[in-house]
Amino acid sequence: MADLSHGDDADAVNALRSAVMRLGRRLKHQRVDETLSPTEMSVLGTLARCGSATPGELARKEHVQPPSMTRIVALLEAKGLVRLEPHAEDRRQKVVTSTERAEAMLEESRRKRNAWLTAMAEGLDEDEWSKLRAAAPVLEKLAHL
């Protein structure tokens, strides 16, 4: 594992935490569809990546409690972005699948997000941006740990 005991790493940790929190708050405001919360967007993204999933699986992946996921899935279904089907072998569970409409929305949202981040990146040079690009997968891994 990495050694986090000396000062530079402690500083990095603090910078990371602070930046992630603030950036997260700003990203919330840049939602592509005003009627969709950040977590709802994130769920659609997860479904696009992983295909179908049960509410429980989604709750674990999004680090949210099951009751919260129940509501999120219900809202997504009401908006026609997700389909709910009975589970094949286990009748307690349900299977959540994103619709074609969700795919289209994700594509649209990707464009808008990029536009916003492009504006943000005006203030970054190529070197800074490449550091960010290199760190993106690591942050993802960390978020899933």
Next chain:
Amino acid sequence: MADLSHGDDADAVNALRSAVMRLGRRLKHQRVDETLSPTEMSVLGTLARCGSATPGELARKEHVQPPSMTRIVALLEAKGLVRLEPHAEDRRQKVVTSTERAEAMLEESRRKRNAWLTAMAEGLDEDEWSKLRAAAPVLEKLAHL
């Protein structure tokens, strides 16, 4: 500026957004002092870095609306972590200063945060961690842009 038009960067942008959001959610739960919200912590951090500031300045820096900052400052004052003084030249404004107690708490919290992130970093190798460390300042810059 960086070129965000091709696919790799679009992917990086998506990964970044998703990871920042999820990591932010998990960091919220790892608060060092249960009685302090993440934004309250962030305000104390800002004060430690920048010295005194008015509520309005803090609201802008934390990307929060003024009324929210009013409440945050009031809570911090009630906990003895912040001192409120009248502004020298402008009697509309107030000056917020962190107390010695806040400094001690920040130091304590830094230790606890590091412990948590150390546990997280168990799953990272040295290369991944160094990428993260390189990106930390860039993320901070982005968060402040």
Next chain:
DNA sequence: CGTAACTCATTACCTATGCTAAGGAAAACC
């Protein structure tokens, strides 16, 4: 000067989004 317009902080109220606790149905396990 004095009043109009603006700015800063605050108050009051509302909403969004998460949580815990509790329940009901299906599966798994003696």
Next chain:
DNA sequence: GGTTTTCCTTAGCATAGGTAATGAGTTACG
């Protein structure tokens, strides 16, 4: 076959943010 466990859900609550409206203080302009 009855008990325990697992999964989703319902109900109620807490937190943390936002908007709109208020009040006090400052600045600008006529």
